[in-house]
Amino acid sequence: MAKSIFISILEKDEAKGKGLFQTVTRYGLGVNGHFWSDNLEKMEWAGPIGEMEKPEVGVWLIKGGKASFENPETRFGLGLLAAAVQARRGHGFPILCICDDGELDPATLPTMLRGAEVVDEAKLGAKLAAKANMPIKKVAAEYRFDLYSLPSLGLWLEVGPAPGHEWKGALLGVCDGDDSDAGIGAHGVGPAGQLPEKCVLNYPMKGLKMELGGKEFIGWAVKNELSENESYFVKVSGTPEALLFGEFPDGDDAEFYSLQLK
Template identity: 80%
Template sequence: MSKSVFISILEKDEAKGKGLFQTVSRYGLGVNGHFWSDNLEKMEWAGPIAELDRPETGVWLIKGGRASFENPDIRFGLGLLAAAVQARRGLGFPILCICDDGELATAALPTTLRGAEVVEESKLGVKLAAKANMPIKKIDAEYRFDLYALPSLGLWIEVGPAPGHEWNGALLGVCGGEISAHGVGSAGQLPERCVLNYPMKGLKMELGGREFVGWAVKNALGEKDSYFVKVGGTPDALIFGAFPDGDDVELFSLQLR
């Protein structure tokens, strides 16, 4: 199976796109891509999920100017798209970034993009060929995280314990944005009906000087069970994990913007 590269160009520039597609093609790789849309209301960031999930897609390449990488709405969409791709392809799926006009510090990007590699465009072809044809590195996650961007139902976040682990209840909180619904069901699909044990709303927590508002349940979750939360707005960050046991609080956090 010949491998291909999916390209997200953060500014609409036909010449830039044509040149980049030609560079990739010269190295014997298939190429597909799009110009980025930061229309968060329509959740257009989710459009490439199916293409990035194709087994022949070996690399996701993001190219843009520094101002675009620093734009909060673009960052929000890129971070969520990366989360969706990693849920389907694994945390080791290769993501490469080209910054056209300056240095790009991946440590300042949304959490799901901090494993991306910044490359110089002059060295891009060899790097892409190597990355695309290598097996995806397996990285074990400490939790399960996925999302569903449904224009008719909104954005739903799915969290649950990693294989071999259990959670005695679950909690998810947002900093910015809001939560409007939650449920528990089988992993991988939004539940149509569910029974919630001791559902809780409006839990206030503080982490790193920021306030989070969370919802929670006491349902026991195994590796095939998930907690689903409907999130509105554009949260700056999420925290989630097993429901705290007394003063023993261990939650995971994701920076989204």
């Protein structure tokens, strides 16, 4: 199976896109891609999910100027798209970034992109060929995290225990940051991999306040026991700055996972 690259170009520049596509094809790789859209209301960031989950796609390449990589709306969409791709292809799926003007430190990106590699465009072809044809590195995650972008139902997040583990209850909180409309509107529990049509919630809770790293989170929770085949689903509104989630705490001890979204 011939390998291909999916490219996201953060600014609409036809010449930039044409040159990049030509570079990729010279190395015998297939190529597909798009110009990035910051239309968060229509969740257009989710458009490439169907393409990038195809097994022949071996690398996601993101190219743009430093200002685009620093734009909160762009970062929010890129982070969610990365989470969706990692849920389908694994956390070791290769993500490469090209910054057109200045230095880009992956540690400053949303959590889901911090494993990305910043590359020099002058050496791009050989790097892509090598990455695309290598088996995807298996990276074990301590949790499951996926999402569903449904125009009629909104954005739903799915969290649950990693394979071989279970949670005695689940909690998810959001930090609104600079978006006063960010929050939680609904939640449910059901089989992993699909939004539940009906569910029974054990001791559902709303409005729980937590603090981590100087950020305040407002969370919802349930005490349903979750196996690796069951998940907690939460509908999120707006564009939260960060998420906090994990097993519902037993006593004062709590171990949560935090994802920076912007």
